Amino acid sequence: MRRPFARTLFRAPVLLAAAVLLPLASPAPSAADSIVIGGRSVRVADSPWMVALSSRDRFGGTRSGQFCGGVVVGRSTVMTAAHCLSPEVLGAAVRAVGDLKVIAGRDDLRTESGAEIPVRRTWVNPDYDPETNSGDVAVITLKAPLPERYVIPMAGAGDSAYAAGTDAAVYGWGDTTGAGDYQNTLRAADVQVLGDSACEAAYPGNSEGRFLARTMLCAGKPQGGRDACQGDSGGPLVAHGRLIGLVSWGSGCGRPGTPGVYARVSEAMRVMPKPV
């Protein structure tokens, strides 16, 4: 089943509390190979375009209020997933979330390193369809610009980075097991871009969801085990040093046969406001 993000996210505090109360009873991940987001620790200094979306009011302060990922595509422009800014995830309209911030340059969410930048405005793709997750793209304009070196180039239509079999990496602070194990430090998983027909075969439009090649791409590993998961949404899928996808949805996390699905950046570029 495709898991609505909000439900999983809101369950997290309960799971975390249970883990604190019952440290010995917390279940081990089902198998080492089921660890999603692939077990690679990365440093934000090497991926400065990676940012966290934060609201301590909505999500609590222990992990800097992180609830989604984002990516810097202009000095004052961050891309994320449309569903990250939905009332379903935020529990309120985005304009009512007064402490929405973008956190740049912070590896460990328990610290105060890097910078927290307030939001000037948000744009949610008017064509975003919450039923199918098609067009899952939003843009956040920052109140203060980041240094130019934070900006990652986007891969336009026809870029070779979209070719099936291309090595790519997905970044985030999300769940590493599928059981609500949100991370304090940034991680990346190495995956491969899959061809549209493989993605369509994985998600033909049953209860698992439907893959739409115009607005989505998918990536994973044939044997599973490397994927994005809850809390990673809106974060980047990067290939050849360019942004190709934004974490959007999937059936479970890291399962063989159900790769991660991403918003296709080349399509987002057509509809989004020009990065500033």
Ligand code: ARG
């Ligand atoms: N919707 C999830 C989020 O908001 C992302 C799920 C990605 N799932 C996957 N198996 N790649 O964090």
